[in-house]
Amino acid sequence: MNLGKSSLLCIIAIVLAGCQGQIFPTLTPEERAVLDFNINGVKIGGRPGQLAVFPQVRHIPIKLGGCEVYEVYNATPNISEIKAWYFNDKLVRIELRYFNGPGTTTLARSGGWDGLRDYLMHKFGPPSRFGADVPIVATKGSWKVEYAKFNGEWIFSRIKRQINYSAMADARGGIGVITVMDTTPIVTPKPVVAPTPARAARVSPTPSRVPEEVVTRAPNPGF
Numbered sequence: 001m002n003l004g005k006s007s008l009l010c011i012i013a014i015v016l017a018g019c020q021g022q023i024f025p026t027l028t029p030e031e032r033a034v035l036d037f038n039i040n041g042v043k044i045g046g047r048p049g050q051l052a053v054f055p056q057v058r059h060i061p062i063k064l065g066g067c068e069v070y071e072v073y074n075a076t077p078n079i080s081e082i083k084a085w086y087f088n089d090k091l092v093r094i095e096l097r098y099f100n101g102p103g104t105t106t107l108a109r110s111g112g113w114d115g116l117r118d119y120l121m122h123k124f125g126p127p128s129r130f131g132a133d134v135p136i137v138a139t140k141g142s143w144k145v146e147y148a149k150f151n152g153e154w155i156f157s158r159i160k161r162q163i164n165y166s167a168m169a170d171a172r173g174g175i176g177v178i179t180v181m182d183t184t185p186i187v188t189p190k191p192v193v194a195p196t197p198a199r200a201a202r203v204s205p206t207p208s209r210v211p212e213e214v215v216t217r218a219p220n221p222g223f
Contacts, residue, residue, distance in 0.1 A: 027159070030125040034154075034161045037180055039075065039082065039096070039223050044161070044182050046091045051084065066186060067092065078110040078222045083139065092182045096221070097140055101173035111219020113149045113167035113176050119219040120154070120165055120178070127152035127165075137164045138177035149174075160184045178221065 027035070037043060042050045048070065051057050056073040063069070064085070072082035078098070085093035098107040098116065111119060121127070130152030136143045145151055147168060154163040160183045167176040 030123075031156055031159050031161075033123050034156050034163065034180070035159060037223060039079070039094070042082075042084070042091070042094070044091050044094070044180060047089055048084075048086050048091075050091075054082070076222045078106050078220055080104055080106045081140075087186050092184075092186065094180050095139065096178045096180075096223075098176040098178075098221070099173070100169065100175070107169070107174050107176050110176075110221045113169045113174055115219035116167065116176050116178065116221055117150045117152075117165065119221055120163065124154050124163060128155040129153060134164075136166050137179050137181075138166050140175065140177055143168070155183075157183070 035044075040053045042053065048068065051070055051072060054072045054075055058071045058073070060069040060071065067085040067087045068089075070084045070086070072084070074080070075082045075096075079096050080099045081097040083095040083097070084091055098110050099105075100107040107113065107116075110116060130150065132145050132148075132151070134145075134151050134153050136145055136148070136151060143166065149167045149169050151166045152164070156162065162181045162183050164179040164181075165176070168174055169176075
Protein backbone atom coordinates (compact mmCIF):
# COMPACT_ATOMS: atom_id res chain seq x y z
CA MET A 1 0.00 0.00 0.00
CA ASN A 2 1.40 3.37 -1.00
CA LEU A 3 0.90 6.28 1.33
CA GLY A 4 1.27 9.87 0.33
CA LYS A 5 3.82 12.01 2.13
CA SER A 6 1.16 14.02 3.97
CA SER A 7 -0.64 10.85 5.14
CA LEU A 8 2.62 9.37 6.43
CA LEU A 9 3.42 12.54 8.37
CA CYS A 10 -0.03 12.48 9.97
CA ILE A 11 0.43 8.88 11.11
CA ILE A 12 3.85 9.70 12.59
CA ALA A 13 2.39 12.71 14.42
CA ILE A 14 -0.42 10.61 15.90
CA VAL A 15 2.02 7.92 17.09
CA LEU A 16 4.33 10.49 18.65
CA ALA A 17 1.42 12.21 20.38
CA GLY A 18 0.35 8.89 21.88
CA CYS A 19 3.86 8.17 23.10
CA GLN A 20 4.19 11.63 24.56
CA GLY A 21 0.96 11.18 26.47
CA GLN A 22 2.41 8.05 28.06
CA ILE A 23 5.79 9.63 28.88
CA PHE A 24 4.34 12.93 30.14
CA PRO A 25 1.04 12.01 31.79
CA THR A 26 -1.51 14.71 32.46
CA LEU A 27 -0.88 16.45 35.74
CA THR A 28 -3.59 16.57 38.37
CA PRO A 29 -4.79 20.00 39.56
CA GLU A 30 -3.00 19.37 42.85
CA GLU A 31 0.29 18.56 41.10
CA ARG A 32 0.00 21.71 39.01
CA ALA A 33 -0.68 23.73 42.15
CA VAL A 34 2.50 22.37 43.77
CA LEU A 35 4.59 23.11 40.68
CA ASP A 36 3.10 26.63 40.51
CA PHE A 37 3.81 27.33 44.19
CA ASN A 38 5.61 30.67 44.63
CA ILE A 39 6.02 33.55 47.06
CA ASN A 40 6.23 36.86 45.19
CA GLY A 41 7.79 35.00 42.26
CA VAL A 42 10.22 32.94 44.36
CA LYS A 43 9.66 29.27 43.53
CA ILE A 44 11.35 25.88 43.68
CA GLY A 45 14.16 25.72 41.10
CA GLY A 46 14.68 29.49 41.13
CA ARG A 47 17.97 31.33 41.70
CA PRO A 48 19.00 33.13 44.92
CA GLY A 49 18.73 36.47 43.11
CA GLN A 50 14.95 36.14 43.21
CA LEU A 51 15.11 36.92 46.94
CA ALA A 52 15.92 40.53 46.02
CA VAL A 53 12.16 41.19 45.99
CA PHE A 54 12.33 41.13 49.81
CA PRO A 55 13.97 44.00 51.73
CA GLN A 56 15.35 41.98 54.68
CA VAL A 57 17.45 39.00 53.57
CA ARG A 58 20.30 37.40 55.50
CA HIS A 59 22.71 34.77 54.16
CA ILE A 60 23.72 32.15 56.73
CA PRO A 61 27.54 31.96 56.53
CA ILE A 62 27.80 28.16 56.74
CA LYS A 63 26.30 25.52 54.49
CA LEU A 64 23.59 23.30 55.94
CA GLY A 65 23.35 19.85 54.40
CA GLY A 66 25.39 21.06 51.44
CA CYS A 67 23.00 23.97 50.80
CA GLU A 68 23.36 27.74 50.90
CA VAL A 69 20.67 29.03 53.24
CA TYR A 70 18.99 32.44 53.39
CA GLU A 71 16.57 33.89 55.91
CA VAL A 72 13.98 36.51 54.99
CA TYR A 73 12.44 38.62 57.75
CA ASN A 74 9.00 40.27 57.61
CA ALA A 75 8.59 38.66 54.21
CA THR A 76 4.97 39.69 53.62
CA PRO A 77 2.18 41.09 55.80
CA ASN A 78 1.04 37.50 56.47
CA ILE A 79 4.40 35.69 56.61
CA SER A 80 6.78 36.41 59.49
CA GLU A 81 9.83 34.65 58.07
CA ILE A 82 11.02 32.62 55.11
CA LYS A 83 13.96 30.24 55.16
CA ALA A 84 15.30 29.14 51.77
CA TRP A 85 17.76 26.36 50.91
CA TYR A 86 19.70 26.49 47.60
CA PHE A 87 21.71 23.63 46.09
CA ASN A 88 23.81 24.40 43.02
CA ASP A 89 22.14 27.84 42.92
CA LYS A 90 18.65 26.35 42.70
CA LEU A 91 15.97 26.57 45.38
CA VAL A 92 15.29 23.06 46.69
CA ARG A 93 13.43 23.84 49.92
CA ILE A 94 11.48 26.79 51.30
CA GLU A 95 10.03 27.18 54.77
CA LEU A 96 7.25 29.68 55.55
CA ARG A 97 6.80 30.69 59.18
CA TYR A 98 3.67 32.20 60.75
CA PHE A 99 3.67 33.48 64.35
CA ASN A 100 1.23 34.61 67.02
CA GLY A 101 2.84 36.33 69.97
CA PRO A 102 4.06 39.66 71.31
CA GLY A 103 4.15 42.12 68.43
CA THR A 104 3.18 39.65 65.70
CA THR A 105 -0.06 38.02 64.56
CA THR A 106 0.77 36.63 61.13
CA LEU A 107 -0.61 33.22 62.08
CA ALA A 108 -3.98 34.75 62.98
CA ARG A 109 -4.01 37.03 59.92
CA SER A 110 -3.27 34.15 57.57
CA GLY A 111 -6.21 32.13 58.91
CA GLY A 112 -5.00 30.55 62.15
CA TRP A 113 -3.44 27.11 62.44
CA ASP A 114 -6.66 25.42 61.32
CA GLY A 115 -7.26 27.92 58.51
CA LEU A 116 -3.82 27.13 57.09
CA ARG A 117 -4.57 23.42 57.30
CA ASP A 118 -7.88 23.86 55.48
CA TYR A 119 -6.27 26.06 52.81
CA LEU A 120 -3.61 23.41 52.12
CA MET A 121 -6.28 20.71 51.85
CA HIS A 122 -8.32 22.81 49.45
CA LYS A 123 -5.30 23.62 47.26
CA PHE A 124 -3.32 20.36 47.41
CA GLY A 125 -5.87 17.74 48.43
CA PRO A 126 -5.98 15.64 51.62
CA PRO A 127 -2.62 14.98 53.31
CA SER A 128 -0.79 11.75 52.51
CA ARG A 129 -0.60 11.16 56.26
CA PHE A 130 -0.86 13.16 59.47
CA GLY A 131 -0.36 12.69 63.20
CA ALA A 132 2.43 11.70 65.55
CA ASP A 133 4.16 9.34 63.10
CA VAL A 134 4.97 12.13 60.63
CA PRO A 135 8.50 13.50 61.17
CA ILE A 136 8.50 17.24 61.82
CA VAL A 137 10.78 18.86 59.24
CA ALA A 138 10.36 22.46 60.46
CA THR A 139 13.61 23.93 61.74
CA LYS A 140 12.16 26.70 63.90
CA GLY A 141 12.39 26.14 67.64
CA SER A 142 11.91 22.97 69.65
CA TRP A 143 9.05 20.86 68.37
CA LYS A 144 7.26 18.15 70.32
CA VAL A 145 5.02 16.24 67.98
CA GLU A 146 2.67 15.10 70.73
CA TYR A 147 1.62 18.72 71.32
CA ALA A 148 1.06 19.62 67.67
CA LYS A 149 -2.34 20.99 66.72
CA PHE A 150 -1.64 19.52 63.29
CA ASN A 151 1.34 17.72 61.78
CA GLY A 152 1.03 16.34 58.26
CA GLU A 153 2.66 15.88 54.89
CA TRP A 154 1.60 15.85 51.26
CA ILE A 155 3.76 13.64 49.03
CA PHE A 156 3.79 14.06 45.26
CA SER A 157 6.29 11.40 44.24
CA ARG A 158 5.51 11.62 40.53
CA ILE A 159 6.71 15.23 40.33
CA LYS A 160 9.33 15.00 43.10
CA ARG A 161 7.65 17.40 45.51
CA GLN A 162 6.61 17.30 49.17
CA ILE A 163 4.75 19.70 51.46
CA ASN A 164 4.84 19.53 55.25
CA TYR A 165 2.75 21.56 57.66
CA SER A 166 3.15 21.62 61.44
CA ALA A 167 1.42 23.92 63.92
CA MET A 168 1.63 24.56 67.65
CA ALA A 169 -0.76 26.89 69.45
CA ASP A 170 -1.98 27.71 72.94
CA ALA A 171 -3.37 30.68 74.87
CA ARG A 172 0.03 32.41 74.84
CA GLY A 173 0.61 32.25 71.09
CA GLY A 174 1.38 29.90 68.26
CA ILE A 175 3.49 29.00 65.28
CA GLY A 176 2.70 27.37 61.95
CA VAL A 177 5.36 26.29 59.46
CA ILE A 178 4.75 25.22 55.86
CA THR A 179 7.69 23.58 54.10
CA VAL A 180 7.82 22.89 50.36
CA MET A 181 10.61 20.65 49.06
CA ASP A 182 12.06 19.24 45.87
CA THR A 183 12.55 15.58 46.84
CA THR A 184 15.09 14.81 44.12
CA PRO A 185 17.99 13.22 46.07
CA ILE A 186 20.92 15.57 46.73
CA VAL A 187 24.29 13.86 46.47
CA THR A 188 26.84 15.84 48.42
CA PRO A 189 29.82 15.07 50.71
CA LYS A 190 28.93 15.01 54.37
CA PRO A 191 29.75 18.42 55.89
CA VAL A 192 32.43 18.60 58.57
CA VAL A 193 29.93 20.08 61.00
CA ALA A 194 26.37 18.99 60.38
CA PRO A 195 23.55 19.91 62.77
CA THR A 196 21.65 16.84 63.90
CA PRO A 197 17.91 17.45 63.99
CA ALA A 198 16.19 16.29 67.15
CA ARG A 199 14.17 13.14 66.57
CA ALA A 200 10.50 13.53 67.28
CA ALA A 201 9.26 11.28 70.04
CA ARG A 202 7.22 8.42 68.64
CA VAL A 203 4.03 8.56 70.66
CA SER A 204 0.54 7.53 69.78
CA PRO A 205 -1.93 10.23 70.81
CA THR A 206 -5.18 10.64 68.97
CA PRO A 207 -4.31 13.15 66.22
CA SER A 208 -6.53 16.07 65.40
CA ARG A 209 -9.15 14.85 62.96
CA VAL A 210 -8.82 16.12 59.41
CA PRO A 211 -12.21 17.59 58.49
CA GLU A 212 -14.06 16.01 55.61
CA GLU A 213 -15.07 19.44 54.32
CA VAL A 214 -13.07 22.64 54.36
CA VAL A 215 -14.35 25.29 56.75
CA THR A 216 -16.00 28.16 54.92
CA ARG A 217 -13.62 31.04 55.53
CA ALA A 218 -10.88 32.62 53.48
CA PRO A 219 -7.39 32.19 54.91
CA ASN A 220 -4.56 34.03 53.16
CA PRO A 221 -1.18 32.35 53.72
CA GLY A 222 0.51 34.48 51.05
CA PHE A 223 0.76 32.00 48.19
